[in-house]
Amino acid sequence: MMLSLAPPSNPSRSLATNPRTKAPFQIAKTHPISGLLLPIRSMHRELKLSSSITSEKRLPTAQAVSERVEGGTRMTRGGEDVKLLGRWASPLVMRTRTALNLKGVDYEFLEEVFGVKSELLLESNPVYKKIPVLIHEGKPVCESMIIVQYIDDVWAATPPAILPADPYDRALHRFWAHYVDDKWFPSVFASSRAQTEEARAEAVEQVFAGLKLLEEAFQKCSKGKGFFGGDTIGYLDIALGCSLGWLKATEKMTGIKFLDEAKTPLLAQWAERFCANDAVRGLMPETDKLVEFAKMLQAKFKTAAPAK
Amino acid sequence: MASGGGEVKLFGMWASPAVRRVEWALKMKGIEYEYIEEDLSNKSASLLAYNPINKQVPVLLHNGKPIAESLVIIEYIDEVWKHNPILPEDPYERTKARFWSTYSEGKCRDAVGKGYFTEGEEKENAIKYLEETVRVLDEELKGKKFFGGENLGFSDLVLGWMAFWLPVAEEVAFFEVLDSKKFPWFASWTDNFLEVPVIKENLPPRDKTVEFFENYRRQRLGASKCIKTHA
Numbered sequence: 001m002m003l004s005l006a007p008p009s010n011p012s013r014s015l016a017t018n019p020r021t022k023a024p025f026q027i028a029k030t031h032p033i034s035g036l037l038l039p040i041r042s043m044h045r046e047l048k049l050s051s052s053i054t055s056e057k058r059l060p061t062a063q064a065v066s067e068r069v070e071g072g073t074r075m076t077r078g079g080e081d082v083k084l085l086g087r088w089a090s091p092l093v094m095r096t097r098t099a100l101n102l103k104g105v106d107y108e109f110l111e112e113v114f115g116v117k118s119e120l121l122l123e124s125n126p127v128y129k130k131i132p133v134l135i136h137e138g139k140p141v142c143e144s145m146i147i148v149q150y151i152d153d154v155w156a157a158t159p160p161a162i163l164p165a166d167p168y169d170r171a172l173h174r175f176w177a178h179y180v181d182d183k184w185f186p187s188v189f190a191s192s193r194a195q196t197e198e199a200r201a202e203a204v205e206q207v208f209a210g211l212k213l214l215e216e217a218f219q220k221c222s223k224g225k226g227f228f229g230g231d232t233i234g235y236l237d238i239a240l241g242c243s244l245g246w247l248k249a250t251e252k253m254t255g256i257k258f259l260d261e262a263k264t265p266l267l268a269q270w271a272e273r274f275c276a277n278d279a280v281r282g283l284m285p286e287t288d289k290l291v292e293f294a295k296m297l298q299a300k301f302k303t304a305a306p307a308k
Numbered sequence: 309m310a311s312g313g314g315e316v317k318l319f320g321m322w323a324s325p326a327v328r329r330v331e332w333a334l335k336m337k338g339i340e341y342e343y344i345e346e347d348l349s350n351k352s353a354s355l356l357a358y359n360p361i362n363k364q365v366p367v368l369l370h371n372g373k374p375i376a377e378s379l380v381i382i383e384y385i386d387e388v389w390k391h392n393p394i395l396p397e398d399p400y401e402r403t404k405a406r407f408w409s410t411y412s413e414g415k416c417r418d419a420v421g422k423g424y425f426t427e428g429e430e431k432e433n434a435i436k437y438l439e440e441t442v443r444v445l446d447e448e449l450k451g452k453k454f455f456g457g458e459n460l461g462f463s464d465l466v467l468g469w470m471a472f473w474l475p476v477a478e479e480v481a482f483f484e485v486l487d488s489k490k491f492p493w494f495a496s497w498t499d500n501f502l503e504v505p506v507i508k509e510n511l512p513p514r515d516k517t518v519e520f521f522e523n524y525r526r527q528r529l530g531a532s533k534c535i536k537t538h539a
Contacts, residue, residue: 136400143406153402170383174377183362
């Protein structure tokens with residue numbers, strides 16, 4: 001869904017440490033025969049990006065764009081091949097990474113480049129041609145919340161459970177996750193991209209109305225604990241929480257404080273808790289970078305023909 | 309045989325495919341339920357209380373607790389009443405079942421909606437797109453009786469509207485995408501699907517359904533735009 005220019009330009013982020021193990025991420029692979037340090041998938045790095053935002057900050061040619069993300073010391077099903085196709089700015093990709101982190105699963109992150117769909121993406125998601133795509137032992141899984149449920153199913157023996165045990169609670173998580181995707185998140189985007197004042201006002205109203213509903217949902221689902229999932233991050237935490245980066249960016253772009261402790265105190269506190277969580281830290285894109293990216297996209301689409 | 313136990317009610321509307329798919333799921337499991345017909349132009353206080361968020365049918369009430377959104381309801385039914393499973397057990401197969409269900413509710417229904425309620429170039433594009441979705445589904449069905457394999461599964465229930473309501477849309481909105489020569493697997497799936505007793509015995513009357521959608525289309529587009537202008 002989200003387009004990206006490039007992985008976050010700040011090298012310290014690419015060389016960031018795994019929040020779980022504190023070990024630095026490996027960002028390149030040594031060729032087994034030549035011993036050269038090479039990108040893992042060269043097609044995932046398009047070096048001719050013309051945007052000034054990326055050109056001044058892009059990584060050197062020889063540096064890989066994919067990361068081997070270590071699951072850490074958690075129990076994982078050893079020897080499994082888990083790859084994730086994604087982009088740094090995408091909240092949908094972040095959902096899947098959060099789920100993998102929660103379960104302590106090792107995976108290879110393959111960053112797709114803005115404007116270029118890799119061969120692997122087109123092969124593994126021919127229907128939508130979109131990220132995220134999880135490739136587990138060669139088999140592709142598409143659609144972020146379907147991937148999250150898959151991760152929960154496959155690594156069911158590893159706590160925490162992402163979906164709650166009770167069928168009714170599961171239904172609540174699924175219902176609200178669908179609401180976030182179908183109604184709420186689109187209104188967040190519309191509030192910064194609306195073409196008319198009327199449309200903007202309507203979108204803004206919808207964002208606030210949605211937050212009010214989600215505040216009530218939090219009360220119901222959390223049962224007094226810190227997350228929609230209870231003591232630990234759950235399905236709905238992932239669905240909603242991974243959009244917080246874009247919510248903050250939208251607040252900056254519109255000058256409107258959507259997530260307000262005075263209006264939705266439970267959600268405001270939950271948001272801080274979510275962003276500080278080990279499984280999430282390091283994944284949330286920086287607000288300023290998202291704003292830059294959004295402005296670039298808006299400028300690009302203003303000059304391009306209308307999309308389908 | 310309501311082995312999950314408890315009182316089950318379903319708020320619905322007779323012409324709605326989303327409601328029917330919940331009924332198919334309930335009937336596949338042999339679950340007894342009370343059906344409450346809603347007049348969507350005058351929604352009941354109960355419906356508005358049980359689904360204040362989108363105020364739509366279907367809403368399932370199980371032991372007084374409401375669940376909305378047909379796909380969420382069907383997964384709930386499958387988890388509470390575990391016999392005659394609707395979703396497969398294997399995690400990877402489950403992703404495929406859910407994938408085709410979201411494909412149905414996103415791409416396919418969007419396209420049909422535009423086929424019904426738009427005109428000119430927008431409509432033409434929507435119909436082309438809809439045909440492409442049928443082609444994709446035809447491809448997926450190659451060698452299979454149902455999306456679920458030998459028996460009905462989650463994707464069949466969710467995509468089932470295409471077996472009955474899509475031909476209705478073609479008749480009401482004057483377009484054609486279903487071609488048994490171009491899409492033989494899809495055509496035979498439609499035949500197989502409509503022959504399954506649980507489905508066959510739980511479809512709305514076709515003539516009334518056509519009339520319903522004709523009226524709906526007329527309301528949305530205006531009567532003058534609903535006259536067939538070509539053969």
